[in-house]
Amino acid sequence: MKQHNLGTVVGFEFLRVVTKRRFWVAALAIPVVLAAVFSLVFISSSSTDNASQAQKRAQFTFTYSDGSGLVTAAVAAQFGGMKATDGDKAVADVKSGTVDAYFAYPADPATQPVQVYGVDRGIFENGKYDAVARQILVTGAQQKIGSPELTTMAQGDVKVTALTYKDGQVSGGLDTVIPPLLFLVVFYLSIVMLGNQMLNSTLEEKENRVTEMILTTMNPTTLIVGKVISLFLVGLVQMLTFAVPVVVGYVFFRSNLNLPDVDLSHLVLEPQPMVVGFLLLVGGFVLFTGTLVAIGAMVPTVKEAGTYFAPLMIMIFVPFYVVSVIVSDPHAVIVQVFTYFPYTASVTAMLRNGFGTLTLAESGIVILELFGLGFVALRLAVYLFRYGSIEYSKKLSLSSVLGRRRRV
Structure with a gap:
């Protein structure tokens, strides 16, 4: 006589699958890969943070020339720079290694590029020249505006709260x-x-x-x-x-994993x-x-x-x-x-x-x-x-x- 015990079938089929080694190998493969990726991201993030901190601590010498009027001596001094008297000599100093970098700011930075000359410190280290040259110009522009509120808006850092309606009611x-x-x-x-x-x-x-x-x-x-x-x-x-x-x-390592x-x-x-x-x-x-x-x-x-x-x-x-x-x-x-x-x-x-x-x-x-x-x-x-x-x-x-x- 045929049986109709549904619970027996469900229990047998479920246990037959979950008790097999290959099921857990396949089921745990993705979590293990994710854990490995998270670990690598965590280690990489820590190394990047350490390198970033070291780069911030590492001072380099540079000179600059400014045709825009945005970079003042006070702004350059914040980053440890000195004004160059002769652009050609400043480039020659970089080539000889006397100074680490030279920044030439054009008259119109909005349409003309900033010329950066630096001593080659490797692909990753060389990025600090561009970053500092850009930050000096941004700082000078902010001081030129003279208003924190206008500076914030000029950077696009403006909060917007939007409400939309559907059938006369606020929609989510x-x-x-x-x-x-x-x-x-x-x-x-x-x-x-x-x-x-x-x-x-x-x-x-x-x-x-x-x-x-x-x-x-x-x-x-x-x-x-x-x-x-x-x-x-x-x-x-x-x-x-x-x-x-x-x-x-996400709960325990969100900040470390970015x-x-x-x-x-x-x-x-x-x-x-x-x-x-x-x-x-x-x-x-x-x-x-x-x-x-x-x-x-x-x-x-x-x-x-x-x-x-x-x-x-x-x-x-x-x-x-x-x-x-x-x-x-x-x-x-x-x-x-x-x-x-x-x-x-x-x-x-x-x-x-x-x-x-x-x-x-x-x-x-x-x-x-x-x-x-x-x-x-x-x-x-x-x-x-x-x-x-x-x-x-x-x-x-x-x-x-x-x-x-x-x-x-």
Whole structure:
């Protein structure tokens, strides 16, 4: 008598994957690489800071000539420079090594370059000449303006607070776009990280020649659903494994790694886009999982399955080739096609949902389409697995399976 213990299937499939060494090697590969990159960035940042401090402490001698009137003796003295009486002699002094550098400021620095002559100290050390010459000119210009407020505005350091309105209410702008788009990130991670697992979930039993034995004791629907749930749980484990080093690096080593300070308190969680984004994520996951499981049940080997896997992966990245059109002209024909074509619908709809161009009616249609076709794909996977369990040497014919089902 066939059993219907879904929990047994989920537990077995989940433990079978997570107890394998190769799973953890693959799952930990990205975190280990990230940790190595973070360590290198940390070491490099420390070395750069030390070199910068040493460069600041290291004084070098220079002379200057000024045709702009912006560089005064007081400004040059702040950086340890002296005015040159003869430009040609100043260049000759640099060539002979008597002084380290000579800066020749033109009459109009806005249109003419500052000529810098220096003793070669190496590619990285030579940059200090340009930096000091530029800072002297900036300092002189600031003093010429004579007003800290005007200086700040002249540098473009002006704070702007913007308010935009939608339907008479203040909209959150970019702060409302980011949260729904996080579902798109999760979707990509889940498909990329679990794609092979989805494809091989039914192939493994066929290649091991144990499918007949399984089907004598287990309902195929229970088996397929259990595999899908276990895939979801495995995906959660992989995502947590991937996220931990990122979170640790940001929380404890953000300043050392030069990571931007992200203020999440400004993000706006609007109910409709968040609910729609979640449903699109789940619907897309169900559709792709059902399709990949069905392919695995139909073909006899992993090699043959790969010919179907690649086009499906391409489908989820195709919308990004027209992302500018999706954002700027959501009613374009190509955008509408991508919105309703099943294997590009989830990504395109999530993009439009994040940017606020997906209407509630369109959301409903796409969500129903994804869940409906996902259910069909899962049912098809069950039929293919049941009737293709003994096809070990050739690909199962979809038309013959469906014809056999109708005759039964």
